[in-house]
Amino acid sequence: MSGNPRKWWKANKGRMQQKHVPSHTPLEKNIARNEEILRTLYTNCSDVVFRSFLIFGTTPALIIYIDGLANIEEMDARVLAPLMQGRGNTEWRTEDFLQKVIPISKWQEICSLEECVESIASGYPVLLIDQQEKAISIGLAKWEKRNVEEPVAEGVVRGPREGFTESITVNTSLLRRLIKTPALKMERREIGGYTKTCIIVTYIEGLVEPSLVTEVNSRLSRIEIDGILESGYIEELIEDQPSSPFPQILSTERPDVVCGNLLEGRIAILVDGTPFVLIAPTTLFSLLQSSEDYYQRSLASTAIRWLRYFFTAMSFVLPSLYVALITYHHEMVPTSLLISMASSREAVPFPALVEAMIMEVTFEALREAGVRLPKQVGAAVNIVGALVIGQAAVQAGLVSAPMVIVVAITGIASFMIPHYIAGISIRLLRFPMMLLAGTLGLLGIMLGVIMAVVHLCSLRSLGVPYLSPVGPLRVQELKDTLVRAPWWMMDTRPKLLGEANPHRQAPGMKPGPSNGGDAT
Amino acid sequence: MKVKCLWISICCLLVAGCWDRTEVNDLAIITAASVDKAKNEEITLSVQIFLPRALGGGAGGAGGTGGGQGKLTTMRNSNGPNIADAISKLQAKIPRQIFWGHCKVYIFGEEIAKQGLADHIDFLVRHPEPRNRAYLYISKGEGLDTLDITPSLERSTAESLREYADLHIGMAVTLVDFRNMLRGESEAAAIPIIENGKKLQKPEDIQVKAVMVGTAILKRDKMIGSLTLHETRGLLWLRNEMNKAAISVQLNGVEGIVSVNPIRTKTKLIPHLENGKWSMLVHVDTEGDVVENGTRLNLMKPELLALVQNAVRADIEARMRMTLKVLQQELQTDVVNFAAAFHREYPKEWEKAKGQWEKIFPQIEIHTQINVNIRRPGLISVPAGVPQEEIKNDE
Numbered sequence: 001m002s003g004n005p006r007k008w009w010k011a012n013k014g015r016m017q018q019k020h021v022p023s024h025t026p027l028e029k030n031i032a033r034n035e036e037i038l039r040t041l042y043t044n045c046s047d048v049v050f051r052s053f054l055i056f057g058t059t060p061a062l063i064i065y066i067d068g069l070a071n072i073e074e075m076d077a078r079v080l081a082p083l084m085q086g087r088g089n090t091e092w093r094t095e096d097f098l099q100k101v102i103p104i105s106k107w108q109e110i111c112s113l114e115e116c117v118e119s120i121a122s123g124y125p126v127l128l129i130d131q132q133e134k135a136i137s138i139g140l141a142k143w144e145k146r147n148v149e150e151p152v153a154e155g156v157v158r159g160p161r162e163g164f165t166e167s168i169t170v171n172t173s174l175l176r177r178l179i180k181t182p183a184l185k186m187e188r189r190e191i192g193g194y195t196k197t198c199i200i201v202t203y204i205e206g207l208v209e210p211s212l213v214t215e216v217n218s219r220l221s222r223i224e225i226d227g228i229l230e231s232g233y234i235e236e237l238i239e240d241q242p243s244s245p246f247p248q249i250l251s252t253e254r255p256d257v258v259c260g261n262l263l264e265g266r267i268a269i270l271v272d273g274t275p276f277v278l279i280a281p282t283t284l285f286s287l288l289q290s291s292e293d294y295y296q297r298s299l300a301s302t303a304i305r306w307l308r309y310f311f312t313a314m315s316f317v318l319p320s321l322y323v324a325l326i327t328y329h330h331e332m333v334p335t336s337l338l339i340s341m342a343s344s345r346e347a348v349p350f351p352a353l354v355e356a357m358i359m360e361v362t363f364e365a366l367r368e369a370g371v372r373l374p375k376q377v378g379a380a381v382n383i384v385g386a387l388v389i390g391q392a393a394v395q396a397g398l399v400s401a402p403m404v405i406v407v408a409i410t411g412i413a414s415f416m417i418p419h420y421i422a423g424i425s426i427r428l429l430r431f432p433m434m435l436l437a438g439t440l441g442l443l444g445i446m447l448g449v450i451m452a453v454v455h456l457c458s459l460r461s462l463g464v465p466y467l468s469p470v471g472p473l474r475v476q477e478l479k480d481t482l483v484r485a486p487w488w489m490m491d492t493r494p495k496l497l498g499e500a501n502p503h504r505q506a507p508g509m510k511p512g513p514s515n516g517g518d519a520t
Numbered sequence: 521m522k523v524k525c526l527w528i529s530i531c532c533l534l535v536a537g538c539w540d541r542t543e544v545n546d547l548a549i550i551t552a553a554s555v556d557k558a559k560n561e562e563i564t565l566s567v568q569i570f571l572p573r574a575l576g577g578g579a580g581g582a583g584g585t586g587g588g589q590g591k592l593t594t595m596r597n598s599n600g601p602n603i604a605d606a607i608s609k610l611q612a613k614i615p616r617q618i619f620w621g622h623c624k625v626y627i628f629g630e631e632i633a634k635q636g637l638a639d640h641i642d643f644l645v646r647h648p649e650p651r652n653r654a655y656l657y658i659s660k661g662e663g664l665d666t667l668d669i670t671p672s673l674e675r676s677t678a679e680s681l682r683e684y685a686d687l688h689i690g691m692a693v694t695l696v697d698f699r700n701m702l703r704g705e706s707e708a709a710a711i712p713i714i715e716n717g718k719k720l721q722k723p724e725d726i727q728v729k730a731v732m733v734g735t736a737i738l739k740r741d742k743m744i745g746s747l748t749l750h751e752t753r754g755l756l757w758l759r760n761e762m763n764k765a766a767i768s769v770q771l772n773g774v775e776g777i778v779s780v781n782p783i784r785t786k787t788k789l790i791p792h793l794e795n796g797k798w799s800m801l802v803h804v805d806t807e808g809d810v811v812e813n814g815t816r817l818n819l820m821k822p823e824l825l826a827l828v829q830n831a832v833r834a835d836i837e838a839r840m841r842m843t844l845k846v847l848q849q850e851l852q853t854d855v856v857n858f859a860a861a862f863h864r865e866y867p868k869e870w871e872k873a874k875g876q877w878e879k880i881f882p883q884i885e886i887h888t889q890i891n892v893n894i895r896r897p898g899l900i901s902v903p904a905g906v907p908q909e910e911i912k913n914d915e
Contacts, residue, residue: 326543326544327542327543328540328541328542330542330544330549330621330622331621331649331651335622335624338549339570339572339575340575341544342545342549342570342572343573343575345543345544346545346573351543352543352544435533435534436533439533439534444533
């Protein structure tokens with residue numbers, strides 16, 4: 001496998017994609033021949049069922065399905081029963097007749113072997129009939145899936161409680177139930193040499209900038225990969241700046257979040273097999289917004305947003321500020337506070353930087369363990385964790401009490417970011433910040449903040465500046481960034497890349513006595 | 521390329537970093553310092569050092585709540601020709617690095633104040649660590665005794681002295697104020713005096729004796745005399761620094777005392793120069809509340825309130841005149857800074873006269889104009905605890 005990997009890939013592409021089925025092989029007339037080919041394809045596939053039977057006791061036919069993916073009861077009752085028990089004449093060969101006999105709405109005729117395999121894999125049983133060059137894909141797929149439940153990672157107090165599931169059809173139906181216009185488009189494609197994962201790009205025609213859709217589609221079609229198991233694969237493969245710690249594509253499991261973003265002219269990418277839907281383009285501020293912001297009273301939402309901004313900044317700089325103050329800038333701490341800190345640090349054997357690192361890493365470890373570990377032992381870890389970064393560590397003289405407070409506040413603060421995934425990446429940045437603070441003091445923190453801001457300024461998500469609407473400044477859009485304006489003020493849509501349809505609602509909807517009945 | 525740059529910068533950071541790192545545990549935090557005269561033209565520099573261990577944090581839960589017993593500070597001193605030299609000798613006696621950043625009180629012994637403070641102040645304002653906002657005091661006797669006192673209310677004497685300054689019962693002079701005073705037109709300065717630390721060693725002494733005992737008056741940087749606490753109040757009125765006081769007055773022909781708290785006071789110096797005659801109009805505007813009424817007068821009556829206002833006016837005037845008499849006749853030092861007022865109003869004449877200011881100052885004629893406004897008679901109207909019929913509604 002030496003040499004240029006790209007060249008190697010091009011040369012061996014066919015082999016690596018594992019196309020067992022030669023493309024566009026038409027079906028043969030002879031059913032025995034078709035069966036032979038399919039049986040060879042599905043050698044050692046115990047879950048594929050071949051059921052041969054005679055239609056009306058005369059014509060051989062074969063039905064192929066995957067056990068567990070097909071609705072067997074329905075198939076027995078609606079396909080096999082009428083075909084096997086009916087009385088035959090020669091007229092049945094017309095397709096019109098078959099459709100009459102088999103009362104099933106999702107019905108597709110297929111002509112190639114490739115389509116056959118695809119249909120079987122999707123759970124649709126395939127009916128092959130002797131002396132016919134067409135097979136019929138019967139829409140009787142049924143497999144076990146999770147119910148629509150409340151999303152675990154994105155809870156709200158007020159707002160819809162349903163979340164996406166692993167089934168893409170359920171997910172699209174959830175979206176369609178919220179946005180009923182035919183302008184809601186869903187472009188389907190398959191990615192993954194082996195998994196053939198169904199990807200749906202959805203947007204609202206007329207609101208979205210058409211070039212954005214083209215861009216997303218072109219980025220998606222670049223992907224050549226074995227399999228897509230989660231939307232995270234797609235996210236990493238279509239990002240603008242792959243090495244950035246900041247996520248440039250939002251992922252959510254809430255249909256209302258997706259719909260809200262679609263209505264603002266964004267694009268959502270649904271991936272089969274995962275409840276996480278991607279939304280692009282994304283800005284830093286949309287990572288800091290929760291769907292509940294739009295359901296609560298605007299005053300409360302504004303206050304909570306500010307709290308979130310503040311604590312996000314805290315989770316970024318608080319430990320480093322503490323380290324810098326306690327190692328370099330003692331004169332900047334109020335005297336009585338310094339005295340308290342000095343006395344609590346008296347017995348601590350480590351420098352502040354090392355102390356902070358130990359505590360922060362421990363906290364991250366506890367958090368990660370808490371996510372991974374089986375629910376039965378959760379309580380044990382909680383207790384141990386509380387001891388490790390709590391009273392016991394202080395009593396043992398390993399860390400100082402103020403450090404525990406700083407770590408605790410940082411931990412809480414980082415969970416204030418509504419999108420957990422985004423929270424992690426922002427939270428990890430505090431480690432280099434602590435190093436900078438430990439080596440250069442406040443100067444280092446300033447350096448780190450400047451680097452972060454410069455980086456954020458240069459980031460783009462599908463061409464939209466990451467810091468918009470603050471940089472570049474669009475005063476109009478601050479109504480949904482600095483504050484959450486009441487709905488009667490949110491007249492315009494964010495501009496994003498263009499102005500496909502700038503107006504969201506009729507102006508002057510502020511309720512009031514002069515505005516009831518005959519509005520001016 | 522990018523990666524290489526990143527690695528180089530990371531290495532730069534890690535290789536260069538931390539060289540001037542000082543953990544709080546490696547610091548000897550100085551809370552107060554005193555400078556006293558020693559033998560052979562030397563000075564004694566004493567510092568009060570905070571003992572972090574005594575506060576009881578850190579090791580062991582047992583010490584966690586037990587803070588407060590024993591002293592929280594310790595005192596060290598050493599001699600040297602000047603502060604900088606004394607510090608370097610002091611450092612030899614303290615295992616931790618001396619840190620001046622939280623020293624908020626400097627005390628000078630009476631002797632050294634009489635000799636002149638200029639050299640010592642130079643260190644304090646030149647060195648980057650000492651705070652410009654630290655308070656200055658002159659101690660009767662030697663300053664180092666004060667540093668060794670264990671105050672009962674505050675954690676250290678440094679903290680209690682700082683609190684006294686914040687209360688503004690006497691002068692509160694910071695390093696930067698002192699510098700400005702010395703650089704001002706009158707070249708005179710005032711620094712509060714505290715009681716000799718030797719007399720305050722025992723807890724019972726602390727209970728009875730006042731700590732603030734007056735104000736030292738300095739001409740240039742040398743102490744030439746002092747004002748009593750009573751005279752200091754007059755100085756505060758004159759310098760427009762009065763903000764907490766209780767003025768108790770006895771009304772003519774009335775039994776009992778009325779006390780008034782001025783809430784808002786403003787003093788303006790309006791200079792006047794005519795035919796070589798220098799005079800100064802001290803204009804005081806004050807507003808206040810009645811806080812105690814020991815008389816039988818119903819102060820809700822405007823006529824009776826006017827009586828009180830007149831008495832307060834007379835009292836304020838008497839205080840200012842008493843202080844001015846000491847300043848003009850005995851000390852002949854312009855700490856009120858009339859000089860600046862004249863400089864602003866009559867710059868040309870000032871230029872000619874500034875050489876003889878020391879002769880002019882005692883001669884200045886003082887006029888006063890005092891407006892007293894008592895806005896509120898307090899929460900009650902008529903005197904409390906007095907039968908209704910005994911309350912007088914007129915004179």
